Amino acid sequence: MDATQQEILDIFTRTRALLRGHFVLRSGLHSGHYFQCAQVCQHMDAVERLGELLAARVRASGLEFTTVLAPAMGGLVIGQEVARRAKARYVFAEKEANVLVLRRGFTFSPGERVLVVEDVVTRGGRVLECLEIIRKAGAQPVGIAMLVDRSAGSARFDVPAVSLLELSFPTYPADAVPESLAKSPIEKPGS
Numbered sequence: 679m680d681a682t683q684q685e686i687l688d689i690f691t692r693t694r695a696l697l698r699g700h701f702v703l704r705s706g707l708h709s710g711h712y713f714q715c716a717q718v719c720q721h722m723d724a725v726e727r728l729g730e731l732l733a734a735r736v737r738a739s740g741l742e743f744t745t746v747l748a749p750a751m752g753g754l755v756i757g758q759e760v761a762r763r764a765k766a767r768y769v770f771a772e773k774e775a776n777v778l779v780l781r782r783g784f785t786f787s788p789g790e791r792v793l794v795v796e797d798v799v800t801r802g803g804r805v806l807e808c809l810e811i812i813r814k815a816g817a818q819p820v821g822i823a824m825l826v827d828r829s830a831g832s833a834r835f836d837v838p839a840v841s842l843l844e845l846s847f848p849t850y851p852a853d854a855v856p857e858s859l860a861k862s863p864i865e866k867p868g869s
Contacts, residue, residue, distance in 0.1 A: 682731065686825075686843045689728065693718045700855075700862035705801045707849035710859055713826055714867050715797040719755045728842065729759030732823055735840045736760065736793065741821040743793040745786070747771060747812060749778055749804040756825055757795035766793070771811055778807040786817035794819060798826045799841075800849065802833035809837065 679687070690696040695717040701709050718724045743766060748757025750772040761768035771778040786792065794808045805822055812819040822839040830846030833839075850856065 683843055686728065686731065689718065689724045690826075690843075693721050693724055697865075697867065700859050700864050702852075702864055702866050703800055703849065705803065705849070706852065707800065708852060708855045708859065708864075709847055709849045710862075711847040712865070712867060713798040713828065715752055715756070715825065725755060725759055728825060729756060729763055731842055732756065732795070732825060732840075733760050733763040735842060736764070736821070736823050739821065739838060739840050741793060741823075741838060741840075743791045743820050745769065745790055745792045745817075746795050747792050747808050748795045749808055752797040752804075753795050756797055760793070760795050760823060771808055778804060778811065780811060780815075786812060786815035788816040790815075790817040791820045792817050794822045796822065796824045798828055799824045799833050800828040802829070802835060805833075805835060809835065 690713065695714050697712040697714055698710060701712040703709055745767040746757050746761035748754055748770045750770050754770055757770065758768050769784040771780055774781065792812045794805055796805055799805060809819045819837050821837050822835055824841045827833065827841035827844045830844045
């Protein structure tokens with residue numbers, strides 16, 4: 679782990695955003711680790727630093743965009759911070775009937791270059807929904823930026839993806855939870 683990755687992990691630990699216990703993730707998988715990025719959002723110095731690092735990673739990757747799209751709730755704060763640093767337009771998608779949609783008058787222009795920004799990706803379901811929203815509107819998804827790639831690179835997308843931290847904590851389907859984890863009460867801290 680390089681110094682920047684250690685700094686990021688330290689931020690998550692210091693702000694109590696990296697939790698240990700027995701969790702059911704949004705994907706339905708069980709894990710002994712959980713990223714509750716909302717905890718980081720209480721600390722503006724941490725949000726600014728993570729936004730600075732993620733925006734720099736996006737710049738270094740050469741992704742060019744005019745708009746940032748973030749899925750609510752998790753991607754809201756970091757998406758806005760990346761958009762602010764890039765001086766880009768910022769919109770978000772939110773759930774309606776359990777599906778992400780654009781509301782509040784948000785639209786995309788044909789060909790508009792859009793970067794998806796998310797906090798934590800395990801399987802990438804919400805990112806895939808965002809890519810579909812962009813394409814259905816006739817806009818162009820140019821890439822994905824995430825704070826934490828919990829899949830350690832195994833979540834695949836058809837556009838470039840960058841992350842600040844790649845970690846692979848074990849995850850388990852509900853019918854294959856190890857006994858040691860199953861003994862702990864299940865927590866669902868929310869996305």
